[in-house]
Amino acid sequence: MKKVKSGMTDELRPEYKRSDFGEIVRGKYANQIKAETNVVLLDPDIAEAFPNDEAVNKALRYLLEVAKTSSSLIG
Template identity: 55%
Template sequence: MKKIELEEEDDLRPEYDFSQMKGGVRGKYVERYREGTNLVLLDPDIAVAFPDAKAVNDALRSLLQEKHSPQAR
């Protein structure tokens, strides 16, 4: 029985120069990955009211301040 030699396909482009890639550390961000994320998706009708993340954060901080401030009765 003949052995079939499989040709490895090299799908890396010739311009990739791995000799310049120094300082790589395996698992550098694994702890951050395990912690997960706090990403929150806004519904489209809400997202149009906020141009960026700062606007969302400012609105939420304002809401929290109102909630925790003493209310006149």
């Protein structure tokens, strides 16, 4: 990370105008990023039970296998 030189301000350089940059929209791409990601947040109590992603995946695969087996017994 670059260090800010002392005496520098947050002002635009004289050759730039704020109007050159268009409208600023906070979170403009937030929904698009949310739709394109597969990150899942676990509740704290669940996260505490699993030390890492491998343990979560192993548990979910086992659960999926059990669900498939039990549904084939019924149908």
